[in-house]
C-alpha cells in the first residue's frame with residue numbers, strides 16, 4: 034500500500050531501509066525492495082530517530098544520481114545514521130576533530146585526496162600483492178583442513194584473511210592483527226549488539242578515538258622513518274605542497290583499514306553460502322575453474338557487502354519525475370539495484386557464469402570503490418585455493434546475518450565440510 038503525504042510518495046515497505054534488523058532477514062528485505070521497485074521506486078521515508086530521506090531502489094536512478102556528483106553531494110550526509118550520530122559527526126567535523134574520509138568529501142578536495150592512494154590500488158601494485166594473497170589464501174584453507182570437519186566460516190576464516198592483506202598493504206606488523214580486527218568490527222558492527230562496544234553515540238566516538246590514537250602513532254613513526262608502504266605514502270602526502278592535516282591523515286588510514294576489511298570478508302562468507310546453497314553452480318565451477326572471474330563478480334553482486342550510501346541534493350531537482358528539494362537526502366540502495374529485473378536476467382538466480390554483470394556493489398562515478406581490484410583479487414585467490422580442494426560442504430547450523438544498514442553480511446556461517 035502506498036500513501037501520499039503532501040507531494041511525497043511514502044511507501045511503508047521502504048522503512049526496511051532504516052531498520053538494521055531487516056537486513057538479517059533476506060526474504061523480508063528482498064520482498065520489500067522488489068515491491069518498491071515495482072510500485073514506489075522513489076519513496077519518502079520518515080521514521081523515528083532518523084532524519085527523513087528518499088529511498089532510491091532502481092538501478093538506473095542510482096547511476097544517474099551518482100553520475101551527477103555536483104548536484105548530489107556526499108557532504109553532509111554520506112550514509113544512513115541516526116540523527117544523533119549525524120549531529121555528532123557534523124559537530125566534530127566543524128570542530129576539526131571528526132572523521133572526514135574520502136566518502137565524506139566532494140570534489141575538488143576529494144579528487145586531491147583520492148590521488149594520494151590511487152597508485153596503491155592500480156594493476157602494478159595488485160600484481161605485487163598477488164603472491165601474498167595466494168599465500169594467505171593457502172594458509173587459511175590449510176587452517177580449514179586442520180580444523181575440520183566443522184567450523185564457523187564467518188568468524189574463523191572470512192573475517193581474518195582480508196585484514197591480513199590490508200595490514201600488509203599498509204605496512205603494519207601482524208602483531209597488531211587482533212587489535213585492528215576488534216576495532217573494525219566495533220566500527221562497522223555499530224548496529225549489532227554482538228559487536229557493539231556499547232549502544233550510544235559516545236561509544237562509537239570512543240571506537241573512533243582508539244583508531245585515531247593508533248594511527249597517530251603510526252604517522253609519527255612513518256614521518257620520522259619513511260618506508261615503502263601505503264602508510265608511509267599517506268603520512269608523507271602533500272596537497273599543493275602542504276602536508277595533510279592530522280585529521281585528514283588519520284581519516285585516510287581509517288577508510289583504508291575499515292573499507293578494505295569487513296566488505297571483502299562479507300563477500301567471501303556470503304560467496305561460500307551462495308555456493309553451498311547452489312550445489313550445481315559449485316559443481317559447475319569445480320568443473321571449469323576458468324569461470325572464476327565471473328563467479329567472483331557474481332558473489333559480489335549477490336552479497337552486496339555495502340548496503341547503501343547517501344547523497345544530498347544541492348538544488349531542487351527530480352528523480353524519475355519525483356520532485357526532490359534542495360537539501361533533501363537520497364539513499365542509494367545497492368542491494369535493490371543488484372536485483373533490478375530491468376537490468377539483470379533472472380536476478381534471484383546465483384549464476385557463476387553471469388556475463389555481463391554490471392552490478393553496483395562497488396558504487397559508480399567519482400567515488401567508485403578504490404579497492405575494487407584488490408577485493409576481486411582477494412576473493413579470487415581465496416576461492417581458487419578452496420574450490421578445487423572442496424569435496425563436500427553443507428550447513429552445520431543456521432547462518433546468521435549482522436544487523437546493519439551499512440556494511441556487513443554473515444556474522445555466523447557454521448559449516449560441515451571435507452577437503453581433498
Ligand code: HEM
Pocket residue numbers: 099135136147288289290292293294296297300333337338339342393394395396397398399400401402403404405407408
Ligand atoms: C567486496 C568488497 C568491497 C565492496 C563491496 C566495496 C564497496 C564500496 C562502495 C559501494 C564504495 C562507495 C562507492 C560510491 O559511493 O559510489 C566504496 C568506496 C571505497 N572503497 Fe570499497 N568496497 C570493497 C572493498 C574495498 C577494499 C578491499 C578497499 C581497500 C582499501 C576499499 C576501499 C575503498 C575506499 C578508499 C573507498 C572510498 C572511495 C572514494 O570515496 O573515492 N574497498 N567501496
